[in-house]
Amino acid sequence: MSCTTNNATPPGPAVAPGAEGIDPARVAERLALEHGPGGMDPRVASITPGFDAPFFQAGLAGYSDAAMRIIARRHGCPYCVTEALLDRALLAGGRGFAKADLGELHDNVPGGEEDQPLAGQIMGSDPAEMAAGAVKMIEQAARAAKDYRLLAYGPSGHWDDPEGPQHLRLPGGVQLGRVDPSTAPPSVPSSLRASVPSSSSPSVPSCLRASVPSFSSIDINLACPVKKISRKARGGHWLAEPDGAIAILEAVRDAVPPEIACTLKIRRSFDDTPEMAENFWTIVDAAYRMGYAWATVHARTVEQKYVGPSRWDLLREIVLRLRRDDPSRIIFGSGDIWSVGDIFRMIEYTGVNGASVARGCIGNPWIFRQARDLLAGRDPSPPTIAEQRRVLEEHFGLALAVNANMRKSEVFTGRTMRKFGIRFAEHHPRTDEVRRAFIGVDSLEDWRRVLEAHYGSA
Ligand SMILES: Cc1cc2nc3c(=O)[nH]c(=O)nc-3n(C[C@H](O)[C@H](O)[C@H](O)COP(=O)(O)O)c2cc1C
Incomplete structure (x- = not known):
């Protein structure tokens, strides 16, 4: 199981009447003049140092592993997101670690210094587990140091083993965090918050204090269209249950240290009914209120999966309304970015701060080089x-x-x-x-x- 379904649509334009008249080169020129050579709003780089251009590589289950990310970065991509990892798989440890049902976890090991800045994306059904999964991802330093697989767990190998503290224990037994399984969601157990020391704390072993690469932010997936498991919502299905989505957002934001940004990936709605469209607003407004740094909005509904055009016309309305409520809001857009021109057309047409490049960069890292070309006033050329x-x-x-x-x-x-x-x-x-x-x-x-x-x- 993964975020993919087999009925993905072939490349085609988004619904964006009038967008065909937009000249991507002019947009790139304006952005470079406004914000400097990278063309990115400096507020984004101040939240995520290094994220200096208005595009990034999306999470793509089964594709966006460290290898694909590094190739993208070598072509000018400033920021990447891992594929969605299930909270349960992150917490389970042992074999669960190696075999997340959204792809192999080792696919998401940050590829070292070169694979930065990197957002770790998580998806799940339970606020406390999501919070614990997020914290575990942040303790990525241990994993980057190749010690991660040696982490000690409780006797059963599961995160909720009643016989003892289980997750985030380093070789040598140092406990970095724990979840009290008896604490029911949606509240994040205070034990979790209390027992996760900051990386400068003397109780953190030196391998963690060293500046080992880690995730720069945690991205919550409220977008994946794959069906519910055991009648529990996850991914995009939370758009039909806004209270549950908000409980997850709250739990994760509370558990993650404030210096680490939290962001969310969300579809524009579950379907095209007014009730579901309203749920989008309830969730997104709550996220910004809680301090989520930005939302990336996929301009298709969950029901659409990956079929049919994305609605840039509706994305434009979403951006307008989000900024009407608070002009400082940062918003990224996703859907139907197939060529370098689409990146700048989406930015101009919808008003987003940048575009998430997904299927358009599979086997096409040159899209990032071409985007940098446009920003530098050069004609983008195809790869020789x-x-x-x-x-x-x-x-x-x-x-x-x-x-x-x-x-x-x-x-x-x-x-x-x-x-x-x-x-x-x-x-x-x-x-x-x-x-x-x-x-x-x-x-x-x-x-x-x-x-x-x-x-x-x-
Ligand atoms: C094969 C595949 C895997 C995906 N996996 C993820 C994922 O793990 N996390 C995520 O946020 N989005 C995932 N997506 C959604 C993309 O990031 C993107 O939002 C979507 O494909 C729309 O953009 P596009 O029309 O330009 O491809 C996936 C999409 C595809 C086709």
Whole structure:
């Protein structure tokens, strides 16, 4: 199970009457003049240092692992979001860690210094578990230090093991945080807040005090359309149950140290009924009131999944109303960003501070380079065959490194890289032939054979 469904729509324009007349180069020029070379509102960079341009790589379950993120960053992407991780999987530890049902957790290990700033996205059904999951992600320093998998848990290996404190215990037994399982949601157990020391506290081991990369922010997923589990809401289904959504937002904001930003990803509504549209406002207004730094609004309904156009016309109305209530609100937009022009068209048409790039960057990291080109007043060019080859080699190498701890890591990497290869092939003049060649890849050697055959000699 993941945030994906099989009925995704092929690339097409959003509903945005009049947007076709917008010149992306003019928009980029205006942004660079207003905000400096990166073109980003400086308030965003003051919340998340390094987030200096008005676009980022979205969470994409099954794709946006550390390898894809680093490739994006090397092409100018200033900020990335992990795929959504289930709170339960984060808390379960042991095998639950390795096998989250939204993809493999090790996919989301921050890729070191180069993979910063990075938002860790969580999704779930229970406020206390979401809060504990968020705290656990923040203690990512231990995981980056490769100690994370050695964390000690209670005898059953589960976060709610009644026999003792379980989660966030480092090798050596230092307890960084705990959840009191007897405390019912929606309140976050005070034990959790009390027992999470700041990283400068003397009780924190030196490996955590060192400036090891961690998540710069926590993003709450209120957008995933995948159905409820055991009659419990999660992801976008919270748009039909606003009180539950607000309880989660509150619990996470309370548990996460104030210096770490919390943000949310949300659909524009559950469906097109007025009641559901009202729920959006109830949730989003509450989030901003609680201090959430920004919302990224996917301009499709949950019911739409990924099918049909996104509604930039409605996103524009949402932005207008959010800013009417408080002009300082930061808002990002998602939906139907397929080319570099779409990034700047969305910003101009809807008034968002920036665009979340999702399907449009799978096999297309050049969209970020092209966006930087426009901001610098250059014509964006398509990738040459030599550039494509370099990236294809680099991406495979990074993916191998990310998967290094797996059994049969090369075969696994080869198989997962196929889906990237198929998308990369769209830039090749013989798309169909190259796509077919990538479909047969099982190993690094196979991958290299495709490159030799179709992308010129190394
Ligand atoms: C394969 C796939 C996986 C996704 N996984 C996530 C996810 O884990 N977290 C998230 O916030 N959004 C996820 N999304 C939603 C995207 O971030 C984005 O909001 C959506 O695709 C709309 O943008 P687009 O039309 O430009 O692709 C996913 C979308 C797809 C197609």
